[in-house]
Amino acid sequence: xxxxxxxxxxxxxxxxxxxxxxxxxxxxxxxxxxxxxxxxxxxxxxxxxxxxxxxxxxxxxxxxxxxxxxxxxxxxxxxxxxxxxxxxxxxxxxxxxxxxxxxxxxxxxxxxxxxxxxxxxxxxxxxxxxxxxxxxxxxxxxxxxxxxxxxxxxxxxxxxxxxxxxxxxxxxxxxxxxxxxxxxxxxxxxxxxxxxxxxxxxxxxxxxxxxxxxxxxxxxxxxxxxxxxxxxxxxxxxxxxxxxxxxxxxxxxxxxxxxxxxxxxxxxxxxxxxxxxxxxxxxxxxxxxxxxxxxxxxxxxxxxxxxxxxxxxxxxxxxxxxxxxxxxxxxxxxxxxxxxxxxxxxxxxxxxxxxxxxxxxxxxxxxxxxxxxxxxxxxxxxxxxxxxxxxxxxxxxxxxxxxxxxxxxxxxxxxxxxxxxxxxxxxxxxxxxxxxxxxxxxxxxxxxxxxxxxxxxxxxxxxxxxxxxxxxxxxxxxxxxxxxxxx
Amino acid sequence: xxxxxxxxxxxxxxxxxxxxxxxxxxxxxxxxxxxxxxxxxxxxxxxxxxxxxxxxxxxxxxxxxxxxxxxxxxxxxxxxxxxxxxxxxxxxxxxxxxxxxxxxxxxxxxxxxxxxxxxxxxxxxxxxxxxxxxxxxxxxxxxxxxxxxxxxxxxxxxxxxxxxxxxxxxxxxxxxxxxxxxxxxxxxxxxxxxxxxxxxxxxxxxxxxxxxxxxxxxxxxxxxxxxxxxxxxxxxxxxxxxxxxxxxxxxxxxxxxxxxxxxxxxxxxxxxxxxxxxxxxxxxxxxxxxxxxxxxxxxxxxxxxxxxxxxxxxxxxxxxx
Numbered sequence: 001x002x003x004x005x006x007x008x009x010x011x012x013x014x015x016x017x018x019x020x021x022x023x024x025x026x027x028x029x030x031x032x033x034x035x036x037x038x039x040x041x042x043x044x045x046x047x048x049x050x051x052x053x054x055x056x057x058x059x060x061x062x063x064x065x066x067x068x069x070x071x072x073x074x075x076x077x078x079x080x081x082x083x084x085x086x087x088x089x090x091x092x093x094x095x096x097x098x099x100x101x102x103x104x105x106x107x108x109x110x111x112x113x114x115x116x117x118x119x120x121x122x123x124x125x126x127x128x129x130x131x132x133x134x135x136x137x138x139x140x141x142x143x144x145x146x147x148x149x150x151x152x153x154x155x156x157x158x159x160x161x162x163x164x165x166x167x168x169x170x171x172x173x174x175x176x177x178x179x180x181x182x183x184x185x186x187x188x189x190x191x192x193x194x195x196x197x198x199x200x201x202x203x204x205x206x207x208x209x210x211x212x213x214x215x216x217x218x219x220x221x222x223x224x225x226x227x228x229x230x231x232x233x234x235x236x237x238x239x240x241x242x243x244x245x246x247x248x249x250x251x252x253x254x255x256x257x258x259x260x261x262x263x264x265x266x267x268x269x270x271x272x273x274x275x276x277x278x279x280x281x282x283x284x285x286x287x288x289x290x291x292x293x294x295x296x297x298x299x300x301x302x303x304x305x306x307x308x309x310x311x312x313x314x315x316x317x318x319x320x321x322x323x324x325x326x327x328x329x330x331x332x333x334x335x336x337x338x339x340x341x342x343x344x345x346x347x348x349x350x351x352x353x354x355x356x357x358x359x360x361x362x363x364x365x366x367x368x369x370x371x372x373x374x375x376x377x378x379x380x381x382x383x384x385x386x387x388x389x390x391x392x393x394x395x396x397x398x399x400x401x402x403x404x405x406x407x408x409x410x411x412x413x414x415x416x417x418x419x420x421x422x423x424x425x426x427x428x429x430x431x432x433x434x435x436x437x438x439x440x441x442x443x444x445x446x447x448x449x450x451x452x453x454x455x456x457x458x459x460x461x462x463x464x465x466x467x468x469x470x471x472x473x474x475x476x477x478x479x480x481x482x483x484x485x486x487x
Numbered sequence: 488x489x490x491x492x493x494x495x496x497x498x499x500x501x502x503x504x505x506x507x508x509x510x511x512x513x514x515x516x517x518x519x520x521x522x523x524x525x526x527x528x529x530x531x532x533x534x535x536x537x538x539x540x541x542x543x544x545x546x547x548x549x550x551x552x553x554x555x556x557x558x559x560x561x562x563x564x565x566x567x568x569x570x571x572x573x574x575x576x577x578x579x580x581x582x583x584x585x586x587x588x589x590x591x592x593x594x595x596x597x598x599x600x601x602x603x604x605x606x607x608x609x610x611x612x613x614x615x616x617x618x619x620x621x622x623x624x625x626x627x628x629x630x631x632x633x634x635x636x637x638x639x640x641x642x643x644x645x646x647x648x649x650x651x652x653x654x655x656x657x658x659x660x661x662x663x664x665x666x667x668x669x670x671x672x673x674x675x676x677x678x679x680x681x682x683x684x685x686x687x688x689x690x691x692x693x694x695x696x697x698x699x700x701x702x703x704x705x706x707x708x709x710x711x712x713x714x715x716x717x718x719x720x721x722x723x724x725x726x727x728x729x730x731x732x733x734x735x736x737x738x739x740x741x742x743x744x745x746x747x748x749x750x751x752x753x754x755x756x757x758x759x760x761x762x763x764x765x766x767x768x769x770x771x772x773x774x775x776x777x778x779x780x781x782x783x784x785x786x787x788x789x790x791x792x793x794x795x796x797x798x799x800x801x802x803x804x805x806x807x808x
Contacts, residue, residue: 012545012763012771017537122535281728282525325764334537431520451522 014327017334019121024112026198029059032067032221033204035074036214041067046223048197051118052331052340052375060197063220068189068229071218075160075187076235078215083187084157088144095140095182097210102133105206109199113171114331116198118340118376119294121332128172131456135175135474138458139183142479146184149476155485157185158261159237162230164251165200166243167193167342168297168398172456173242174200176473178217179458184482186238189218189230193243195343197221228254236260238482242299245396245422245467263471263481265299265463267396268424270445271417272302272453275410276311278429282451284318287402290427290453292326292338292380296400297346299468300425302453304393305382306413309406316384316404323380324367338400341376350378350399357383357392357403388419396422410435414442423465427453446472500737501701508659515658515697521689521725530720536760543756547791548586550755550783551578553773555613555744557592557781559620559712568597570808572604579788580806582795588784589773590643594619595636602640613643613678617668620682620711622647626664633671644668645678645779647711648695650685658698665702678706678744678777683722684714692722696729706742712779717747720757727765740769746779752790755783 029045031038041061048057063071083091102109109132110124119128146155161181165173170192181188192200204219220226227247231239231254241251242265255262272290274283290302307315331339341347358364362383371377378399386393386403393403407413417426426445428436440448446464449455456462456474463472471481504514538546556575558567572591579585590611591601601612614636618624624632633644646668652660669677679699683692699707707726710717723745730741743766749755755778762770770776785805793799 011768012549012759013542014536014538015540015542017539126535278519279522279525280519282522282529285525285529334535451525 014335016330018330019111019114019125019332019334021111021115021332023108024115026057026112026115029061030197030201030221031061032063032071033201033207033217033219034067034071035077035218036208036212038204043067043222046194048116048195050115050375051195051342052372054374057116057198060201060221062222063191063226063229065229068220068226068233071189071220072160072162072230072233072235074215075189075218078213079157079159079187082213083182083216084159084185086185088146088185091182091185092140092143094210094212095136095143095179098206098212099133099136099140101206101209102129102136106130106133109171109202111332112202113199114339116196117167117170118331118342120336120339121334122336123294128169131458132171132175135179135458139179139479142180143183146479146483149479151480151483151485155184155483158482158484159186160235161186161188161238161240161482162233162236163188163190163240164227164230164243165190165192167196168294168299170196171199171203174203176242176478177240180473180478181240181482182216184479186482187216187218189220189236191220191222191227191230194221194223231255238262240471240481241265248469261481263463263473264469265471265473266424266467266469267398267422268299268301268464268468269304269394269396269420269422270300270302270425270427271304271306271413271443272427273407273413273417273429273439274305274307274311274315275413275428275430275432275435276308277431279431279451280311280315280318283429284315284322286427286429286451286453287315287319288322288326291402292400293454295338295341295378297342297398298454300447300454300462301398302425302427303397303402304417305402305404306407306416307404308413309408312404312406316382319382320365320367323382326367326369326380328369328377328379329372338380341378341399344376346398347376347378350397350401353392353395353397354381354401357386357390357401360390360392362386362390362392362403388416394420410439414439418442418444421467424463424468425449505659505662505701508657511658511662511698512656515694518693518697521693523689526689526724527721530724530761533761533764534720534757536757538756538760543790544794546756546759547752547787547794549771550752550759550778551787551791552586552589553777554588554784554787555590555592555746555777555779556588556784557712557746557779559592559594559615563594563597565597565600567808568593568600569604572601572610574784574806574808575610576605576608578784579791581804582792585788585791589777592645592779595632595639595641598636598639598641611642612640613645614639614641615645615647615711617646619645619647620713622649623651626667629664630667630671633668637671637673637675641675643676643678644672645680645708647680647682648699650682653686653691653695658694662698662702665699665704669703676705677703678708678742679704680708680711680746682711682714683709683719684716689721689725692725693729696726697733700729700733700741704741706744706777708744708746708779710745710747710779712747718745718749718779720761723758724761724765727762727770730770731766740775742775742777743770744777744779749778749780750782751786755787
């Protein structure tokens, strides 16, 4: 035992506390999950890496058009023969079973998510996976109650849903897509993001373990062209996409004039608005959580801090002090607050926009932190002296970079907050209840958080205004998006 | 304690604020509010830190050095207090490398006994005074109680605030009473107990913290241990934020003492993590952070032995005092 000197150096250095990787068995290569089986694809394969170390984790098949066609055919078969005509109470049993298996295998899923995505185990363990299970439990409950959902007496499923999800919350986005689709009686073809396919493939195993009928869930891995094949496939009835605004626009164009229903959940540049009567310490926590949660790879991240000018200096001082305690490093260490940037490409984009922020006159600050040599890392960063005219105040950086602006009056806060092509989320920090309600009415954002940020719950609908997309996921609206009916 | 201690006083800095009831009220009610949900979430988040191996050893020894080993029972006897004092000096008789606790905490009539046993060991004697635990007595009686304990040799006085006065908004009365008790303390250090279980809201805890610090408290302390809930992580979080902010403003450090309900090493480590990340590493010292506890010590000792030997020994190997 290390004897601590009488007058200790009074430095509490947390020893490494890594979560064990041994719970996860990553195969050398993965095929596509079509019609209940893992099959080889017809296309090439690609590698998925651990962004914290750049170690190659597995080879994954890249589905081409013919693979996507097989998957859609399998989904159609399963829809017409089994899933679409199965009583809701039976579908519910499968969904409850999947939810329970997700809980049982929660640690395995959390570790795998952190390895493939780079997010800290603290978040995959305490946020991602529990919310994934919660989504399946929530929508399982709806499966036999569709006629009581206020969507007509006999709401019918749409058919085959093509779903394309991003890399920031791989399994959570899968759950947002698959749970309501299945509860409503649809079958799905889902494409996980190119850089984070592994938890979706483990989810495919879970479908097998739950004895889900073949073809109800099909997972096709790949990059942009695989996604295009899904979107363009004539037998897909519904396209659900979460990702960048550019790709979202392309999908909207590709599906225009077809019968396909489309929901898009795209980018954001959320304003996190702090008034002078806010609970300051909690607001600082909310600012940190708003932008540094998941390395800022969050479409609803509070990336634009709007702080009332009278308290701007104080807030900034407290924010910087708080940022100095953030622990950046090994995603599997239980004490890590900020993990790795998901890919070299994303890191390059964050660097580029940050450099532009500096060259446009923003004042850049990061706490001193040792970043690992290998892998993709970016320190938590805050810009002060930013104005609406700066690119870092307008474009989505999708990284741990906060732009700070000030305002003088509530009206100015609203004006600045709404002065963006996006409209996904916003935060309001004030002790005045009446002001919260007034702000929530004024802000053109799909979600407005009051005295909190980045809170997700399956019962609460989520989605955007303007270029942040259309359609809602979660809650009853999230169910309606997978049903024909009166809505 | 170092010279930054509040004993060298804030004389002058807060005179305008404490000049009248209305100015004091304006100041306390002008402090930023505490959002309950956010504060509790932050405390819970810090509670998930994983403290292992060398960090755990460091934390356990530090926690032992921060314990105010406490007995505050009607049934206390001189024999019981002597036993407790012996334990404070040699918490683990089997291991001479085990550090001493910071102090023993007793009622004023037991101070002399404790002092006699502890001698020059370095373990302090803390006495609860001012009509502990309710504080329901006239000021001169509280002062006499304090002087009595100091004369008997107490190094530290743990006073209770007048919660009735606080809750009815007579902040200046509370303030002046703390000032008076501090005077009666003479050389002894003053810890001010809020009984946060009776103040109930975090806004009240923050106001009480500033009130006590402006009145010259060396330490602010959560609870008497006689009211539930006693110390909690979020309450301590709010107090740690207060001492941190007070130091920013005045340059003076004030200590924090959660008391009551902290029984396990795991709990104690959560508090130390919070001290480290909220107030800062300067507070990781028995001069600036204490645990008011009795059963906590044996759990710390068991965990300490486990760290050394790699296995748990039964409670029979640790003394019950």
